Amino acid sequence: MQLTSVETRVLGALIEKEITTPEYYPLSLNALVNACNQKNNREPVMALDEVEVRQALHGLEDEHLAAPVRGDGRVAKFEHHCQEVFNFTRGEIAILCVLLLRGPQTPGELRGRTERMYRFDELGDVQSVLQRLMTRDPALVKVLPRQPGTKEARYAHLLSGDVQGFESASASASSSSANSSTYASSQATDPELSERVAQLESEVADLTRELGELREQVERISRLLE
Known part of the structure; x- marks a missing residue:
């Protein structure tokens, strides 16, 4: 597995928000961009745009680590699948x-x-x-x-x-x-x-x-x- 720095940031942001703000999870693309670009709890601080985050999501989907949520909502949302892949505690x-x-x-x-x-x-x-x-x-x-x-x-x-x-x-x-x-x-x-x-x-x-x-x-x- 060779995740890029952007894929790493996107995956980390999905995991963090699922645990710390479950009421807003899964994340819309806009919310995910904001989570990736936070200035606190991030090193280095990034300034990613929607295109870069969407490309990273495609890469994570290829590795079975993230995917869009299938639902009836008009806004697409995304979630990670680390638990299914790694069975973490x-x-x-x-x-x-x-x-x-x-x-x-x-x-x-x-x-x-x-x-x-x-x-x-x-x-x-x-x-x-x-x-x-x-x-x-x-x-x-x-x-x-x-x-x-x-x-x-x-x-x-x-x-x-x-x-x-x-x-x-x-x-x-x-x-x-x-x-x-x-x-x-x-x-x-x-x-x-x-x-x-x-x-x-x-x-x-x-x-x-x-x-x-x-x-x-x-x-x-x-x-x-x-």
Whole structure:
């Protein structure tokens, strides 16, 4: 399976909206375009048009991963078929959804960013799900080489083929390398600093999740008022 970046975004958006806003699912083409182009919970942010999303839907339909809903409505709507293809647990599909929408993530990031879809009680539960996805035949997830100065390894989905590495579009390689060296040196000499940084990262993940929930609530209210 070799999904394109647009197909990946479309599939991730369908999965996310089925779980977080089931009252608006399946999605019309216009709603799906808006979901793909959201600025929150997306990396990278995209600006897709209806033609690109429709082409991606055709590709996903060829892979039996998505299809139009057969019904009497005048507006065509679309749904994903991941459950039929992969028979995921709720935890597995939540993790895969975040990987599709945001690229490679650490287990800690996945735990915070999947909370809207599925709550993992412990970090070990996330790692257990990642391990199951890695041992499927064929594997759906792989662990990436750990970057210099980082404590946690990141995991990436394999629905677009093998992944050798990933650099965030928001950071340059040179500044990342310098910051990583400084950070690693500080951590090695100050365990208390390491603990404080871990706590701040957790708080940032919580705030990001809460902001995403607020934005979704605003979107729901806006749709109701239209």
